[in-house]
Amino acid sequence: MADALKKTPLHALHQELGARMVPFAGYEMPVQFALGVMKEHLHTRTAAGLFDVSHMGQVILRGDSYEAVALAVESLVPVDVAGLGLGRQRYGFFTAPDGGLLDDLMLANRGDHLFMVVNAACKAADIANMTANLPGVTVSEVTDRALLALQGPAAGEVLEGFAPATATMRFMDVITTDLLGVPCWISRSGYTGEDGFEISVPAEKAEVLARALLDDERVESIGLGARDSLRLEAGLCLYGHDIDTTTSPVEAGLNWAIQKVRRTGGARAGGFPGADRILAELAEGPSRLRVGLLPEGRAPMREGTPLFAAAEGGEGLGTVTSGAFGPTLGAPMSMGYVPRALAAPGTELSGEVRGKRLPARVAALPFVPANFKR
Amino acid sequence: MKYTEEHEWLRPEDDVIVVGITEHAAEQLGDIVFVELPEVGTEVTKDDEVVVIESVKAASDILAPIDGEIVEVNEALVDNPGMVNDDPTGDAWFFKIKPSDASQMDDYMSEEEYNDLIS
Numbered sequence A: 001m002a003d004a005l006k007k008t009p010l011h012a013l014h015q016e017l018g019a020r021m022v023p024f025a026g027y028e029m030p031v032q033f034a035l036g037v038m039k040e041h042l043h044t045r046t047a048a049g050l051f052d053v054s055h056m057g058q059v060i061l062r063g064d065s066y067e068a069v070a071l072a073v074e075s076l077v078p079v080d081v082a083g084l085g086l087g088r089q090r091y092g093f094f095t096a097p098d099g100g101l102l103d104d105l106m107l108a109n110r111g112d113h114l115f116m117v118v119n120a121a122c123k124a125a126d127i128a129n130m131t132a133n134l135p136g137v138t139v140s141e142v143t144d145r146a147l148l149a150l151q152g153p154a155a156g157e158v159l160e161g162f163a164p165a166t167a168t169m170r171f172m173d174v175i176t177t178d179l180l181g182v183p184c185w186i187s188r189s190g191y192t193g194e195d196g197f198e199i200s201v202p203a204e205k206a207e208v209l210a211r212a213l214l215d216d217e218r219v220e221s222i223g224l225g226a227r228d229s230l231r232l233e234a235g236l237c238l239y240g241h242d243i244d245t246t247t248s249p250v251e252a253g254l255n256w257a258i259q260k261v262r263r264t265g266g267a268r269a270g271g272f273p274g275a276d277r278i279l280a281e282l283a284e285g286p287s288r289l290r291v292g293l294l295p296e297g298r299a300p301m302r303e304g305t306p307l308f309a310a311a312e313g314g315e316g317l318g319t320v321t322s323g324a325f326g327p328t329l330g331a332p333m334s335m336g337y338v339p340r341a342l343a344a345p346g347t348e349l350s351g352e353v354r355g356k357r358l359p360a361r362v363a364a365l366p367f368v369p370a371n372f373k374r
Numbered sequence B: 001m002k003y004t005e006e007h008e009w010l011r012p013e014d015d016v017i018v019v020g021i022t023e024h025a026a027e028q029l030g031d032i033v034f035v036e037l038p039e040v041g042t043e044v045t046k047d048d049e050v051v052v053i054e055s056v057k058a059a060s061d062i063l064a065p066i067d068g069e070i071v072e073v074n075e076a077l078v079d080n081p082g083m084v085n086d087d088p089t090g091d092a093w094f095f096k097i098k099p100s101d102a103s104q105m106d107d108y109m110s111e112e113e114y115n116d117l118i119s
Helices: A011-016 A037-046 A066-073 A120-133 A155-162 A164-168 A203-215 A224-233 A275-284 B023-029 B102-107 B111-118
Strands: A020-024 A027-032 A048-052 A057-062 A089-095 A101-109 A114-118 A138-141 A145-151 A174-179 A182-187 A196-202 A219-221 A288-295 A306-308 A318-326 A331-339 A348-353 A356-363 B008-013 B016-021 B032-036 B049-055 B059-063 B068-073 B095-099
Touching (some): A027 A037, A027 A224, A037 A048, A048 A203, A057 A066, A114 A120, A145 A203, A155 A196, A155 A203, A164 A174, A182 A203, A288 A348
Antiparallel strands (some): A101 A114, A288 A356, B008 B016, B016 B095
16 A cells, blocks of 8 residues: 655645645645646746745755765766855756666755755665665755745845845855744755745744745745746756766766866866766766757657657667757747757757657756846 | 446536536646647547646547537637636537437436546
8 A cells, every 4th residue: 555645834824725625746736726737837937935945855964064974975976066165056966877867856955964956756876875775874855844935026125025045045055044033044056047045944944934925925825836937938857857877977968067176187076876978978078968849839749759860760769858948038948858969059850749740949047037036 | 417437527518518527537637738629520429538738747538428410519729728617617618529328318327426436
């Protein structure tokens, strides 16, 4: 028998707000609220959206010092963890010995510890991986805090009203400050391409905080449906779809997240699982690449859509890994993998939808420009 | 007006049947972003897939409720699929079909029966 779905600390509030709940990564989560996916998406891009992301794993790593923990983590993550400044956050990923991706994550230098946010579906495996492979590091999942995301161009002004200290935060800064008298861990980051924050709040205070944020007329509750279309417009990968154990970070176009110090010739080059393949792909280029695709016409090319070089004949090139209609873009959009020779923006390809090959053009990512507070 | 278990409404208009989807169906599907209509003149058989609609969530088909010929389609939906959410039982009809056997309409539900089905 399947395990019962877990509930986040905001479950009752979601139900009260008329959310449609769905199973997601073992949790019962709101896929949409009364506004519906399209309006929730547009509201986030024009004002502010509040997302419950409490299903994600919050993990604290402690050791002799931040640096000691960071150097240990670098044996599993090919990014510059040790060089991350105090109170700064960075994107990264766990790699496998064959160079595939085990999960993607955010990590932050919190002074006396390292704070990590990992995907819900991967958190048990991530914690097991770290517990087994990081000697001298204590790995603990934070289970008594909710995680909220406040995203959108109005997010800064809204949160400033609760905590003046957030006003001077730049993109990827992390601080601890009180919201409604409760100490919260706040990062200026998110998964929408907009300015915004992720707020780790004690579970028993999460609903009070969410209600207070929603009392601001600029803020609406947003479900997982709009979270997906927002991140896709922003060109961001969804683990388990656009990246997984079969994709390397270089194929996925995540080279920017592998800093020079971890590359060939860097002071701490390699030393992570799959380094041989990943460093070789960085030097020579991968055989295939994740690209953005703009279908002509209005038919979305969804996940699994086979891609071809021509309108007729030929072998399949790869498949779409995410596809949807972009409410802000006003058109369908997809991401998928194609051979490197066909990855240049403007390349004309075909995607097979319901047995018909329809034209699609390779497009630069993001589909909608990011709006971060640098 | 008659209703199908596939959540279509069927409205006789002179000698043709106008077909659309119910408010309940539109709400369940979510925001409609794409509509593909059949060609006028197509001869269809009951349960043929004649229309493709895609919402923000997924693709679905609309089936021909009866045998007949597609005599008119609502081209406005192609450029403005959101009409299906705004006015599913009015302006956002999908196609008009000329029945070859009008008695097939007798199989379908009344409004009251349909409301029982979805309640």
